[in-house]
Amino acid sequence: METELVWLRGELRLADNPLLDIAPSVSERLVVFVIDEALLDGTSADGVAGIGARRLRFLWQCLKELRGTLLKKGSDLLVAVDEPVSLVARLAEQYQVTRVVASEAAGGDDQLERLARCLPRQCRLERRGAGTLWTSQTLPMTLDEVPASWSAFRRRLGEASPRSHSRPAPATQPAWPERAPRGLPSLQRLSREADALNDAPDSAGLAFVGGEAPAWQRLDDVVWESDLLATYQQTRNGLIGAGFSSRLSPWLALGCVSATQVLEALREWEDRRGANASSRHFYHELLWREYFHWAARQEGKALFGDPPSSPGQAFECWRLGATGQPLIDAAMRELTVSGWLSNRARQLVASYLVHDLGEDWRHGAAWFERCLIDHDVASNWGNWKYIAGVGRNAKPRIFDIDEQSRRYDPDERYVRHWKELSLQPSSYEALGH
Numbered sequence: 001m002e003t004e005l006v007w008l009r010g011e012l013r014l015a016d017n018p019l020l021d022i023a024p025s026v027s028e029r030l031v032v033f034v035i036d037e038a039l040l041d042g043t044s045a046d047g048v049a050g051i052g053a054r055r056l057r058f059l060w061q062c063l064k065e066l067r068g069t070l071l072k073k074g075s076d077l078l079v080a081v082d083e084p085v086s087l088v089a090r091l092a093e094q095y096q097v098t099r100v101v102a103s104e105a106a107g108g109d110d111q112l113e114r115l116a117r118c119l120p121r122q123c124r125l126e127r128r129g130a131g132t133l134w135t136s137q138t139l140p141m142t143l144d145e146v147p148a149s150w151s152a153f154r155r156r157l158g159e160a161s162p163r164s165h166s167r168p169a170p171a172t173q174p175a176w177p178e179r180a181p182r183g184l185p186s187l188q189r190l191s192r193e194a195d196a197l198n199d200a201p202d203s204a205g206l207a208f209v210g211g212e213a214p215a216w217q218r219l220d221d222v223v224w225e226s227d228l229l230a231t232y233q234q235t236r237n238g239l240i241g242a243g244f245s246s247r248l249s250p251w252l253a254l255g256c257v258s259a260t261q262v263l264e265a266l267r268e269w270e271d272r273r274g275a276n277a278s279s280r281h282f283y284h285e286l287l288w289r290e291y292f293h294w295a296a297r298q299e300g301k302a303l304f305g306d307p308p309s310s311p312g313q314a315f316e317c318w319r320l321g322a323t324g325q326p327l328i329d330a331a332m333r334e335l336t337v338s339g340w341l342s343n344r345a346r347q348l349v350a351s352y353l354v355h356d357l358g359e360d361w362r363h364g365a366a367w368f369e370r371c372l373i374d375h376d377v378a379s380n381w382g383n384w385k386y387i388a389g390v391g392r393n394a395k396p397r398i399f400d401i402d403e404q405s406r407r408y409d410p411d412e413r414y415v416r417h418w419k420e421l422s423l424q425p426s427s428y429e430a431l432g433h
């Protein structure tokens with residue numbers, strides 16, 4: 001009988017999670033999530049971003065909930081702060097693990113390449129597709145064939161449709177190896193700033209709380225309670241409010257809910273209510289996510305570009321919401337306080353940083369990575385490149401901020417809202433910025 005180690009790097013759910021499938025030969029299993037110690041120190045292994053207090057709090061909540069779910073199934077979760085690759089290799093050695101299972105990741109999977117080199121001889125590494133609608137086996141093109149542009153990707157998909165039936169949660173899980181470490185550190189131990197935050201609904205009336213159950217609650221609200229799929233096309237460019245878009249991105253990014261589960265709910269709604277332009281548009285957005293994910297896998301490390309030179313003073317003003325451009329400042333304050341931004345606001349602040357202030361897009365992407373509770377490597381770095389017009393999308397997307405303000409915030413409700421919530425320097429410290 002075998003001992004397996006599942007290394008979670010996302011996909012923090014029990015249902016529809018191929019990483020938690022059980023091979024008949026597996027009798028014991030460790031399920032491990034490693035918080036990179038370098039992230040808590042303020043920089044990641046690539047020297048980029050670190051993790052802000054909001055993002056860390058959301059991640060911790062997801063891990064805590066998953067641990068509760070796994071315990072009920074006879075398993076457990078180990079969350080450790082360490083250098084991820086060396087910890088996984090050490091555990092594999094110590095507990096005579098014969099197989100490490102991990103998900104495929106975007107942006108040059110340096111971690112798995114390093115892990116493959118340092119695992120003990122008896123242990124093999126198995127990569128499983130998870131988190132996207134298609135897998136490398138089902139995508140109707142090879143990775144090399146993923147086209148440069150979104151529209152060509154969409155054309156290439158044609159009428160192909162991905163699996164839209166999710167897999168139920170497994171009834172049980174293999175036993176935890178005797179004497180193996182388990183559990184997760186308290187949030188206070190990880191970060192006092194993150195622990196001191198609260199989960200009161202944000203100014204839009206929505207509380208982002210991490211975990212599989214809150215994810216399902218939001219999915220039900222969006223699909224069945226608010227009927228967003230009937231109006232999404234008209235509302236999706238909103239800036240203020242809880243219901244103009246799904247706000248599912250934090251749970252999708254951490255894998256508390258899978259893209260397939262979201263698609264399944266969408267198809268069920270369409271079966272009952274009839275497909276319309278809004279529901280089709282929502283599907284189209286899931287395909288944008290898909291596009292960035294496959295593009296990021298194709299690009300590997302090139303996704304991140306070369307390390308930029310130090311940011312200028314303009315970047316600092318942008319980051320602090322102090323550029324003097326009201327809409328941009330409002331959005332940057334929202335990002336700091338809530339860890340989330342609408343798609344419209346993301347596009348505008350990205351365009352402003354790169355095309356108006358002349359700063360390097362990579363500083364913006366790294367700042368987003370630090371702050372966003374829905375940070376997703378492929379979607380974040382891919383969208384930044386897309387706006388900047390570098391790499392596969394060599395056409396800059398430049399937004400006229402004054403015109404956009406008139407169109408999307410005509411009565412300045414959004415600007416006034418965030419202006420009233422003017423941030424003191426201490427607010428930034430409280431959020432670990």
Ligand SMILES: Cc1cc2nc3c(=O)[nH]c(=O)nc-3n(C[C@H](O)[C@H](O)[C@H](O)COP(=O)(O)OP(=O)(O)OC[C@H]3O[C@@H](n4cnc5c(N)ncnc54)[C@H](O)[C@@H]3O)c2cc1C
Binds near residue numbers: 236379
């Ligand atoms: C500069 C920039 C950085 C971004 N960084 C991230 C990020 O780190 N993580 C992230 O999930 N999204 C990112 N996005 C994409 C998009 O802004 C968010 O997914 C969306 O705003 C989340 O809100 P929602 O869940 O209400 O989306 P909805 O409008 O309800 O869309 C449903 C889902 O479709 C997907 N989606 C929608 N638009 C996009 C898009 N343009 N690219 C990729 N997926 C999309 C998301 O998973 C989203 O949850 C970024 C966009 C820009 C312009």
